[in-house]
Amino acid sequence: QVQLQESGPGLVRPSETLSLTCTVSGGSIGSYYWSWVRQPPGGGLEWIGYSHYSGTTNYNPSLKSRVTISVDKSKNEFSLKLNSVTATDTAVYFCARRYGDRPFDYWGQGTLVIVSS
Amino acid sequence: AIQMTQSPSSLSASVGDRVTITCRASQGIRNDLAWYQQKPGKAPKLLIFAASSLQSGVPSRFSGSGSGTDFTITISSLQPEDFATYYCVQDYNYPWTFGQGTKVENK
Numbered sequence: 061q062v063q064l065q066e067s068g069p070g071l072v073r074p075s076e077t078l079s080l081t082c083t084v085s086g087g088s089i090g091s092y093y094w095s096w097v098r099q100p101p102g103g104g105l106e107w108i109g110y111s112h113y114s115g116t117t118n119y120n121p122s123l124k125s126r127v128t129i130s131v132d133k134s135k136n137e138f139s140l141k142l143n144s145v146t147a148t149d150t151a152v153y154f155c156a157r158r159y160g161d162r163p164f165d166y167w168g169q170g171t172l173v174i175v176s177s
Numbered sequence: 178a179i180q181m182t183q184s185p186s187s188l189s190a191s192v193g194d195r196v197t198i199t200c201r202a203s204q205g206i207r208n209d210l211a212w213y214q215q216k217p218g219k220a221p222k223l224l225i226f227a228a229s230s231l232q233s234g235v236p237s238r239f240s241g242s243g244s245g246t247d248f249t250i251t252i253s254s255l256q257p258e259d260f261a262t263y264y265c266v267q268d269y270n271y272p273w274t275f276g277q278g279t280k281v282e283n284k
Contacts, residue, residue: 104275104277105213105221105266107272107273107274120272121178121272154221161227161230162211163268163273170219
């Protein structure tokens with residue numbers, strides 16, 4: 061059974077970089093597209109982008125200038141970096157896997173990141 | 178970006194009711210649409226992909242239909258565990274975009 065687990069700081073200061081890692085267990089990180097999705101408190105879902113271990117990436121244009129997603133196959137994990145954060149980046153961040161026609165079939169439990177001084 | 182509009186935004190229903198939620202895309206997306214269920218404090222759960230394919234392990238009371246711009250998810254007989262928020266998402270083109278969600282509440 062594939063499991064995803066997010067980790068990283070729960071509090072980030074404005075203008076700094078949000079960094080999260082998603083560790084994949086129960087399966088290989090290869091051959092899949094790995095996404096980050098976020099959800100502000102009480103709000104809806106927003107796709108941030110994805111990365112493939114081959115290096116292929118695709119980002120939401122609304123965040124593209126600030127975001128980097130990368131896969132580390134040796135550690136079976138992938139990461140999110142979002143720089144120059146503001147309070148509007150406060151959200152629960154989920155990692156998720158794409159499989160075939162399924163945009164996100166496996167999800168992490170989500171981690172709340174608050175941007176505040 | 179393609180806009181996904183769900184209706185209604187919320188609804189009240191009782192156990193045993195037939196419930197239908199609609200998702201409309203701002204342009205044609207073939208059948209590149211999935212439906213998710215989310216409960217408070219939890220990650221979304223995949224119910225339907227490719228507009229009408231039932232994800233493994235999902236009860237058969239859930240069904241999806243549609244193509245192009247108009248899609249629906251139907252719960253044939255609402256169960257207590259189905260009270261949740263439902264989201265559609267298109268992966269026809271980038272950026273992948275979600276509907277705003279439909280909250281199904283207990284009448």
